[in-house]
Amino acid sequence: MKNAAPTMKDVAQEAGVALGTVSKVFNGIPVGESYKAKVEEAARKLGYQVNQYARGLKTNKTNTVAVILPGVNHPFFAALAQYICEALARRDYRMLLYVTASNPEIEQNCVNMVRQNKADGIIGLTYNPLAVDEDLPFVGIDRSFRPDIPCVAADNYGGGRLAAEKLLELGCRRLAFLRTGSSSPGETDKRGDGFEAVCRARQVPCAVLRRNDGEDGDEVFREFFRAHMAGGRLEIDGIFCSTDLLAWRMQNILAELGLRAPEDVQIIGFDGIRRFGGETLYCSTIVQPIAKMAETCVDLLLAKDRSNIPALVCLPVSYAAGGTTRE
Amino acid sequence: MKNAAPTMKDVAQEAGVALGTVSKVFNGIPVGESYKAKVEEAARKLGYQVNQYARGLKTNKTNTVAVILPGVNHPFFAALAQYICEALARRDYRMLLYVTASNPEIEQNCVNMVRQNKADGIIGLTYNPLAVDEDLPFVGIDRSFRPDIPCVAADNYGGGRLAAEKLLELGCRRLAFLRTGSSSPGETDKRGDGFEAVCRARQVPCAVLRRNDGEDGDEVFREFFRAHMAGGRLEIDGIFCSTDLLAWRMQNILAELGLRAPEDVQIIGFDGIRRFGGETLYCSTIVQPIAKMAETCVDLLLAKDRSNIPALVCLPVSYAAGGTTRE
DNA sequence: CCCTCCTTGTGAAAAGTTTCATATACAAAG
């Protein structure tokens, strides 16, 4: 006969002590040395493990955090998921992962599921306004859809500025900003704003092309580059792309036109994604501090005192040369 | 005052019915139309959601599956995680994700955590023999550490054969197999076994270099290639690498030696990882059916009748040209 | 019109914890 998992009652019986005493031992509440020893011995003997479901039911605390991401099949999200998972594990929390494909219905559905599953909080990289309980701690990544929800983000505006300054420092005189991403005005726009601000201040010409996810076919960009060609040469000599992925796509499109980075045009991306081998970057880029973002999300979410959590934590970015600039 | 989440009792009261009736409604147990309507109305009004922790405590079924992976920051694992997550969501299951960095202690610790958290089963890509409850469904990916634990894997041996046949078909006459990975004899070895078997059968020379994770510095491979150089040319004209990642590293090392794929040597990798943009492969490769593997894992784990689960499900692989072969 | 049978809703018990009011034991003080 297959025995059911042992319970505290079994342990109490085995150790010859009361139920409450066993509970205390497993919650680190002081208890007489001899009692503690007896309980631990009995627990070890029976192979007892706390039943988190019973505990969660009683305490309304589950030591579980729900993480909602568009997907995990993209290096930025994957790194984020991994760091968050590790940060949670270090604090003895578990991670319940939901992927949404940025679909508003799925996003909302995930939030509802979380309520059922009594997670202690949510870390979410979501693109749509969601109905979420007032009293369920929520930390947004990159964006917040409600003023009382704190948000952890890289300094996108500063990163845009940095990209512009870097390109100018590297000798560029005619810049461009290319953007794709979610149609909702978001962080990628701020990158462009910072970039353009520097261009304006330095009175450098800056061509801009902002596209949304649905409407960002290669042809749009090909057309853009053709429009800026003169005599077989690209007038633009420095490009800032809103993501590394976009920068990579642009390199391919430019290659079709017979143009290469960094020889013909210098390119800076954004994210700091590395090739899966580990070391090399896809392009010169503005690096998001992903590990720090993950750590910060977890810290904010699990903060003891949540009364004065900052609305926005903006983490510093840095520049890294990755072969598409002439260093 | 902040109200606690509404319970079935609240719903029962609001609807003017008994507790058991509410329970039946939420479990799809037939109940009089008028009663059902009253309960649903009340639940909607109060915003009631089932408390999975209470349900789990009572039924000992949590609709949660633990997924244990070395990490999620590698495209193969990331894809696996994502597909598994989606497959589980489709079946109304949740995913508890644990990452282990292949560390034996962390792996064992995860399994223990799962027991506490009462997951209904585990899908694990682990490298070490673990102590896991007999009665906790477990499905291994790529390897099984106990005969009664089923395993879902790509046809690694067949993939190795396919790689050899493909290289020969493409005109190669002197082959090599390069392997890195976990030191425990595993799936990557079978790839080599299949490859070598074809070489033997066709009486084609095949150089072999098998290294483990700790001892696979670039220098080892550089040395290997130098040893097979004659008069500035590489004698080997077809290489099979145990992973796409390794194939990528080899390309870089070969480039240092002034050799390029596919001009100087043709290379086939294994995994079928794509660049994060979505389309392009890192190299010509044997493609693992990741989506199918994920789906199969979930199916096996959640099978109603687990009495005659196959010990090994071996899924077919395919070849895809990715620029490092002369098609 | 009454009795029986069947259907269907009812509410108490149980699942494994935590918590808190109570009981016990022992030491110190009178």
Add this chain to the structure above:
DNA sequence: CTTTGTATATGAAACTTTTCACAAGGAGGG
């Protein structure tokens, strides 16, 4: 030797659900 006080173990209640034995009420047959 009794009393008071303190420290600490005890066990019943509560958390929210599911389940099951039971009650209630309606239908159909005699």
